[in-house]
Amino acid sequence: MTIIADKSILLVEDEAILALYEKNQLEQGGYKVTHVSNGENAIQLMKNNESPFDLILMDIDLGKGLDGTETATHILNHKEIPIVFLSSHTEREIVKKTESITSYGYVVKNSGFTVLDASIKMAFKLFEANELTKSKKEHLETVLHSIGDGVIATDRDGKVIRINPVAEKLTGWTHEEGVGLGINDVFNIINVKTRKKVENPVEIVLKTNSVVALANHTVLISKNGSEFQISDSGSPIKDLNGDTKGVVLVFRDITAEYNVQSQIAKQANMLDNVLDAVIGTDFTQKITYWNKAAEKIFVWKSEEVIGENILNVLKTNFQMLSNQQVIEKVNLEGSFIGEAIQQAKDGSFRNIEINLVLLNDESDLPIGYIFVARDISDRLEAINQIKESEAKLTQIIDSAMDAIISIDKSKKIVLFNGAAEKMFGYESTNIIGKPLDQLIPENFRSQHDKHIDHFGKTGVSRRAMGALGQIRGLRSNNDEFPIEASISQISVNGESLYTVILRDVSVRTLSESKIQKLLHEKENVLKEIHHRVKNNMSSLFTLLTLQAKSQENSSVQTILYEAAGRIKSMIVLYDKLYHSESVNGVTIQEYFPSICSEIVSIFPKKVDVNLDILDESIELNAKLLSSLGIILNELITNSMKHAFTEIQNPEIRLCITKIQNVLFLEYSDNGVGIPESVSIQNTPGFGLQLIGMLVDQIEGKIRIDRNHSPKFILELTI
Structure with a gap:
């Protein structure tokens, strides 16, 4: 509320009597009044500011010098103060001229004190209201300039009408440059992930007439191309009637916060992994x-x-x-x-x-x-298992029949099991830490050290028992004894650890010597038996051959030759066994050529033998070869008896092949062929019956192939 007693008025009036009258009325109304007669004095008085005034009553016509409107203009350039014009003029253009300078009041002279007082009071109220509005505006301006957020205001068409300093910094547009531009020209935003343009919040507010917030992951692209992560909101600016007059957009730079959150998210993701x-x-x-x-x-x-x-x-x-x-x-x-x-x-x-x-x-x-x-x-659990394994390993090592000794790189003993204690006569507590040489005879030590050194350089992790050869050990009582050894090495913390397994072969060496002697004696006895059997069968063969030659009956002669052939096949086998390195086996390459030629040679007729035997050396046992020899004897005898009666150049063929583990023997001749009536399964002849029985005995198969060159084919799994 305006208190008149506190108000001081400067009266600018060139008419002295009128000025005195007006001053008197105003003072009676409770105002403090100072009078000057011209504009120049009024301006000087206001500049000196010796007597501050709350209002100026300004006459428009001031005689010589500045008039009232000019004086008011000068004063208002110096200080903001309410000015009420006094004039006897009522012309519209004069009143309008004063309104262009200030609009606190225009009073026609001689209107009476009541009108003047009311105009003065109204001027005070208007000035107070303007000052309050101005103060609020200045406060808002200060807030807009000092606020940490960017603020952009637009009109109802989305045109920029205000940009605060923070918004200037983030957008790159100054207030002067941005005013009048469309919001999308100044506030250019995209999605950080898709890099696509985002709908401007101002446009959304104008469409929906409601407050909106910006989506996450929004980037503001500045005029110079810089990018800022931002969050914002847009609100409508409404008048007293609730109509939207524009939009205020408030946004802030959250780049650092976004980076921190991203880093936190990454760290959280890392912690989750x-x-x-x-x-x-x-x-x-x-x-x-x-x-x-x-x-x-x-x-x-x-x-x-x-x-x-x-x-x-x-x-x-x-x-x-x-x-x-x-x-x-x-x-x-x-x-x-x-x-x-x-x-x-x-x-x-x-x-x-x-x-x-x-x-x-x-x-x-x-x-x-x-x-x-x-x-x-x-x-x-794994540690407990390891401990259990270590305990079991210790028990195994201690219960092993062989001596187990481990040495370090300096060849000092670090492990000495129970068998080693028994073998060498030392307690483990007394030998641990001692050099391995203590267990080796002096004349073997140098050689043994070289073996271990060479083994360590080769990088080989283990060697089989006996790889070190027959070496000698030295017991605690200085007795030497033969031992067989294997050695292995492992790396523990970068250092080599050697483990030697030793076996006392004293008894075994003696036993092996006896066994070798017995085997040699047995081999000699066996060869002698072979020799005697061969000699006895040779005697039988000779007798049968002589008996056959002395016979005039051809049938009897043939029977004797067949019997001699069967014995001959056995003679050949025993001869091969006698000369073979293997006591119980002969290769087919050694046996079949000999038996074929020997059996053919029994008969008077000269017949060529054509052999095709595979290169792979295959050794068969004596029992199997004996049966095969008799089968071959029967086939050759049949050829000699029946096939070559009218053949000029008789020939017998034997082909032996092998497919996987099956041996194939193909027998044929170039004689008259095999009659259709002849078969292995149904034959009255003793020879073919014998062949069938022997093939069954050796679990083989035999058939007659009459296609092209007729032949007997024997299959035998070996």
């Missing part, structure tokens, strides 16, 4: 973070435990300390590493290795804890 459980809590142990590994190890889902006390969620028993002692230790020292048993959601227990760290803020004040937990149940 680690195998260890990572759990974050506040200073009261309430869970604030729970990664994927924690879910897997403890079965609890993140959403189930966030906000819960970790000691209530995971029942934890440390090995040496209580939970409270662990927390106190962390608060004092900053961290704790130890092992504990924790119970999961399903009631099962986990052996956990825990790294607990105190988390401080930027002021080094504690704000929480980080728990890094690793499930070591499998590791502890």
